[in-house]
Amino acid sequence: MHTDALRYLGSRLITTVLIIFGAMVLLFTLSSLVPGDPAAILLGPQATPEYSKRMIVEMGLDQPLHIRLWRFFSNVATGNLGIDIVSGRSVTSMISAVIPYTIILTFSAILLAVITGIPLGIYAATHRGSVMDSILAFVSVAFIAVPGFVIAIFLLLIFAIWLDWLPVLGTSRSGDWLDELKRMILPTVALALGWVGFIARLVRTSMLEVMGENYIRTSRAYGLSERLITYKYALKNACIPTITILGLGIGRLLGGAVLIEIVFARPGLGRLIYGAISERNYPVVQGAVLVVVVVFVLVNLIVDLSYSAIDPRIRHGSAGQGGGH
Amino acid sequence: MAVLARGAGTDMGAAVWGTLRKVCTTLTGAVGFVIVVLVMGCALFAPWVATHNPDALDVMNRFAAPSGAHWLGTDHLGRDLFSRMVHGARVAMQVALSAIAIALTAGTALGILAAYLPARSERFVLIVFDVISSFPSLVLALAAVAVFGPSTGIVVVIVAVTLIPHFGRVARSQTLTLKSAPFLEAERILGASWPRVVFFHVLPNILGPLVILASMDIPVVITIEAGLSFLGLGVRPPLASWGGLIQDGYQYLSQTWVPVVVSSVALGVATLGFTLFGEALRDAVDPRIGREH
Amino acid sequence: MADLAPVTAPTPLVRIRDLRLEASTQRGTAHILRGVSLDIGRGRILGVVGESGSGKSSLASCLLRLLPGNITRLDGSIAFDGTELLGLDEAAMATWRGARIAMIFQDPMTALNPLFTVATHLVDVLKRRHPGIGRADALARAREALVSVGIADPDLRLAAYPHQLSGGMRQRVMIAMALLVQPDLLLADEPTTALDATVEAQIVDLLEGLRRKFSGSIVFISHHLGLVAQLCDDLCVMYGGTVVETGPVAEVLARPRHPYTRALLECEIEDDVQGGRLKSIPGEVQDPVAPHVACVFAPRCAHASDRCRGEVPLPVEVGDGHRVACLRLGEIG
Numbered sequence: 032m033h034t035d036a037l038r039y040l041g042s043r044l045i046t047t048v049l050i051i052f053g054a055m056v057l058l059f060t061l062s063s064l065v066p067g068d069p070a071a072i073l074l075g076p077q078a079t080p081e082y083s084k085r086m087i088v089e090m091g092l093d094q095p096l097h098i099r100l101w102r103f104f105s106n107v108a109t110g111n112l113g114i115d116i117v118s119g120r121s122v123t124s125m126i127s128a129v130i131p132y133t134i135i136l137t138f139s140a141i142l143l144a145v146i147t148g149i150p151l152g153i154y155a156a157t158h159r160g161s162v163m164d165s166i167l168a169f170v171s172v173a174f175i176a177v178p179g180f181v182i183a184i185f186l187l188l189i190f191a192i193w194l195d196w197l198p199v200l201g202t203s204r205s206g207d208w209l210d211e212l213k214r215m216i217l218p219t220v221a222l223a224l225g226w227v228g229f230i231a232r233l234v235r236t237s238m239l240e241v242m243g244e245n246y247i248r249t250s251r252a253y254g255l256s257e258r259l260i261t262y263k264y265a266l267k268n269a270c271i272p273t274i275t276i277l278g279l280g281i282g283r284l285l286g287g288a289v290l291i292e293i294v295f296a297r298p299g300l301g302r303l304i305y306g307a308i309s310e311r312n313y314p315v316v317q318g319a320v321l322v323v324v325v326v327f328v329l330v331n332l333i334v335d336l337s338y339s340a341i342d343p344r345i346r347h348g349s350a351g352q353g354g355g356h
Numbered sequence: 357m358a359v360l361a362r363g364a365g366t367d368m369g370a371a372v373w374g375t376l377r378k379v380c381t382t383l384t385g386a387v388g389f390v391i392v393v394l395v396m397g398c399a400l401f402a403p404w405v406a407t408h409n410p411d412a413l414d415v416m417n418r419f420a421a422p423s424g425a426h427w428l429g430t431d432h433l434g435r436d437l438f439s440r441m442v443h444g445a446r447v448a449m450q451v452a453l454s455a456i457a458i459a460l461t462a463g464t465a466l467g468i469l470a471a472y473l474p475a476r477s478e479r480f481v482l483i484v485f486d487v488i489s490s491f492p493s494l495v496l497a498l499a500a501v502a503v504f505g506p507s508t509g510i511v512v513v514i515v516a517v518t519l520i521p522h523f524g525r526v527a528r529s530q531t532l533t534l535k536s537a538p539f540l541e542a543e544r545i546l547g548a549s550w551p552r553v554v555f556f557h558v559l560p561n562i563l564g565p566l567v568i569l570a571s572m573d574i575p576v577v578i579t580i581e582a583g584l585s586f587l588g589l590g591v592r593p594p595l596a597s598w599g600g601l602i603q604d605g606y607q608y609l610s611q612t613w614v615p616v617v618v619s620s621v622a623l624g625v626a627t628l629g630f631t632l633f634g635e636a637l638r639d640a641v642d643p644r645i646g647r648e649h
Numbered sequence: 650m651a652d653l654a655p656v657t658a659p660t661p662l663v664r665i666r667d668l669r670l671e672a673s674t675q676r677g678t679a680h681i682l683r684g685v686s687l688d689i690g691r692g693r694i695l696g697v698v699g700e701s702g703s704g705k706s707s708l709a710s711c712l713l714r715l716l717p718g719n720i721t722r723l724d725g726s727i728a729f730d731g732t733e734l735l736g737l738d739e740a741a742m743a744t745w746r747g748a749r750i751a752m753i754f755q756d757p758m759t760a761l762n763p764l765f766t767v768a769t770h771l772v773d774v775l776k777r778r779h780p781g782i783g784r785a786d787a788l789a790r791a792r793e794a795l796v797s798v799g800i801a802d803p804d805l806r807l808a809a810y811p812h813q814l815s816g817g818m819r820q821r822v823m824i825a826m827a828l829l830v831q832p833d834l835l836l837a838d839e840p841t842t843a844l845d846a847t848v849e850a851q852i853v854d855l856l857e858g859l860r861r862k863f864s865g866s867i868v869f870i871s872h873h874l875g876l877v878a879q880l881c882d883d884l885c886v887m888y889g890g891t892v893v894e895t896g897p898v899a900e901v902l903a904r905p906r907h908p909y910t911r912a913l914l915e916c917e918i919e920d921d922v923q924g925g926r927l928k929s930i931p932g933e934v935q936d937p938v939a940p941h942v943a944c945v946f947a948p949r950c951a952h953a954s955d956r957c958r959g960e961v962p963l964p965v966e967v968g969d970g971h972r973v974a975c976l977r978l979g980e981i982g
Binding site: 046049050051053054057058061062064169172173175176177178180181184185188192283285286289290293294304305307308309311313316317320323324327328331 | 384483484486487490491492493494495496498499500501502503504575579580582583586587588589602606609613616617620623624627628630631632635
């Protein structure tokens with residue numbers, strides 16, 4: 032690996048750490064803004080005055096701000112995200128219990144969207160102006176514009192209630208993995224639909240741009256087959272802007288996943304946060320949001336790093352150092 | 357992007373009209389434009405367009421089917437769905453336009469500032485932008501609502517905050533490009549004062565792409581607001597928000613599917629319309645906007 | 650006494666007759682090529698010279714039939730070794746590209762795909778030309794080709810990505826690529842225009858060295874008359890989408906008959922004249938959207954007459970292979 036690449040990696044890591052740091056500060060600030068007596072809030076309705084006072088001393092809530100901030104950071108660093116006020120369980124364990132569901136859902140949706148969207152995008156780019164292209168264009172905009180949870184509700188209505196093809200809500204009680212799979216279909220499709228359209232359009236636009244570039248003209252001038260040009264050369268070039276914008280959209284995907292979990296009554300980070308908000312369960316909210324942010328930032332980092340795997344110009348530290356003539 | 361030395365307010369009107377006409381030449385642009393006008397009309401003239409008072413309860417008449425008296429039927433509390441839908445447009449537009457206005461102003465100001473600041477401070481601003489962007493907007497909204505409780509004001513502020521980096525980055529990069537333009541150099545040499553340079557020269561030139569970006573963000577904000585209201589964490593009931601209507605309908609899905617479908621369609625069509633319009637607008641002016649990072 | 654049969658020159662590799670190219674633009678139909686006729690001799694280097702807008706690059710694109718989407722009309726005849734190229738369908742034409750015809754483009758900086766190594770570029774081109782060739786064999790040939798275009802350290806360059814090479818080096822790679830497919834016709838579209846003067850000189854030297862080894866024909870397009878004079882066997886002067894004068898380079902340069910050619914020669918900066926004003930041709934190139942009813946050069950011609958403004962000049966043979974398209978040919982000295 033060249034030193035340029037290492038330097039790039041290094042600076043990205045530092046930025047990532049700084050961002051997580053900033054996010055934690057932001058979250059901490061938010062939670063310290065909670066109006067009212069912090070202990071009473073943390074303890075909920077069961078708080079008695081003595082209990083509150085003990086709580087305050089134990090948790091160091093009477094300490095000055097910077098000490099509390101420090102405690103927050105060291106807690107997070109050791110994996111302690113606080114205690115759930117309702118059940119007394121550690122927030123960390125609550126989150127780790129539900130996070131697999133969210134991850135599986137999101138991951139499956141992305142996979143589905145990519146597998147469907149990329150070929151559609153390539154087709155639209157190579158058959159520009161055809162009927163299929165126009166239909167695709169309209170449908171993809173429709174699915175992007177309409178919010179995910181609306182699509183989810185419609186899917187629910189059509190497939191689960193009217194047609195009764197698929198089980199409706201929640202996860203499998205019987206533990207049977209086929210049942211589990213069936214229950215995953217609707218939520219995954221709902222989440223993926225918006226993305227299929229997005230990816231297809233993205234790929235189409237990028238491909239069309241790339242096809243007009245001079246280096247593709249060179250390939251054509253040498254009689255390389257359209258197939259080779261499209262799938263080996265142009266597609267790789269088109270990946271770069273596609274990944275950029277995909278990376279930027281991951282945030283929306285996470286937001287969408289939250290809502291869809293709620294619509295389908297599935298366990299996951301979304302439901303956890305939602306439930307915690309209704310109960311005024313701040314430690315859970317704070318912990319879960321922090322986890323979401325960290326995941327989000329890490330995903331962005333991975334997306335950034337995958338550029339350098341694809342684009343050698345970034346690996347070698349950009350434009351023309353050429354040697355000799 | 358053409359960089360013109362214009363004073364503020366020169367033939368903007370003609371430019372706007374010409375752009376609108378260009379937008380309407382495409383099918384998608386025209387459809388989008390029609391929908392936008394429809395939604396804005398409902399929002400502005402809600403009390404006159406609606407047939408009933410959206411908050412009027414009539415519990416005896418709950419879940420009524422669409423009829424002459426209630427065009428789209430009634431909800432679980434007997435309130436007229438059509439009127440609630442129309443007022444929902446008002447709520448959506450209020451939230452969207454105020455959030456975007458705030459974000460646009462603050463973001464542009466920060467962006468221009470960042471372009472002129474020394475390197476260290478500029479990096480700080482950029483990192484702040486990155487931190488804010490690292491929160492998916494919905495999640496940030498959830499966190500804020502957890503602290504402050506649900507209200508329209510909170511939604512507006514949070515959404516505005518999440519959009520600030522978006523506008524800020526574009527404003528900054530546009531200003532940076534502009535900074536090296538010869539006519540700005542000339543102004544500086546002639547001794548033009550700093551505020552004058554910013555307001556008369558920088559602002560009019562970068563405003564175009566920013567406004568287009570803003571119009572493309574409207575559907576995003578509508579969606580976020582609807583999502584929050586759907587969760588019961590957005591505007592306070594009994595205010596009619598499309599998201600809230602969907603939630604109400606969803607709860608009583610077993611009784612009737614009309615409320616859910618009606619409000620979902622309203623939401624979907626509105627976001628679709630604004631998206632189509634925003635994209636047509638961008639394509640009419642400069643297809644490269646929105647691809648800069 | 651029996652007539653001695655005239656010694657015929659070998660038939661040209663390519664005969665272009667009355668080539669017309671039109672494209673639709675916002676302002677109307679642009680006439681890019683207005684009836685171009687010329688011959689490309691076998692094993693000879695033809696230099697095509699003209700200002701921007703003369704259609705010289707479009708001519709090359711027509712030979713390859715790689716044209717932009719807004720082309721509305723392509724008529725005439727391009728007879729390549731007996732085959733009418735304009736009559737071929739796209740699939741058939743594709744078999745000619747990178748096999749019998751190869752092209753070097755003007756801008757080496759954008760002509761290579763930044764995400765692929767030089768080796769990949771060359772190997773893919775070779776595999777297409779010789780299906781079934783093994784990778785090792787292809788790499789060996791690619792390496793040889795790089796050496797032949799003067800690249801020292803070919804193994805390093807093979808593994809390199811385009812952005813790691815300088816402009817001159819990239820152009821050498823492009824030349825190597827063209828030579829690898831052993832075409833009958835090599836089109837070089839202003840290959841040195843985008844390069845520094847020193848690098849340009851090196852590439853020209855390279856091309857001069859290669860002409861001895863390369864047995865095919867070359868079309869060398871440039872706006873630089875001096876370069877063309879140095880390198881080429883035949884010269885073709887284009888203006889406004891037409892060929893105004895063509896012939897063996899020594900002949901045309903020594904006895905230019907068309908007013909435009911003469912004006913061009915006068916514009917060339919001479920080494921030993923100092924302190925004078927640079928000569929230029931007054932006026933502007935005609936708008937391609939204007940209809941073709943007269944001599945295209947008439948508006949700028951010092952000798953233009955009314956006849957010139959109303960009639961299209963056809964090429965007239967004035968010497969051995971020397972053709973001029975001027976209505977006032979006999980009257981101007």
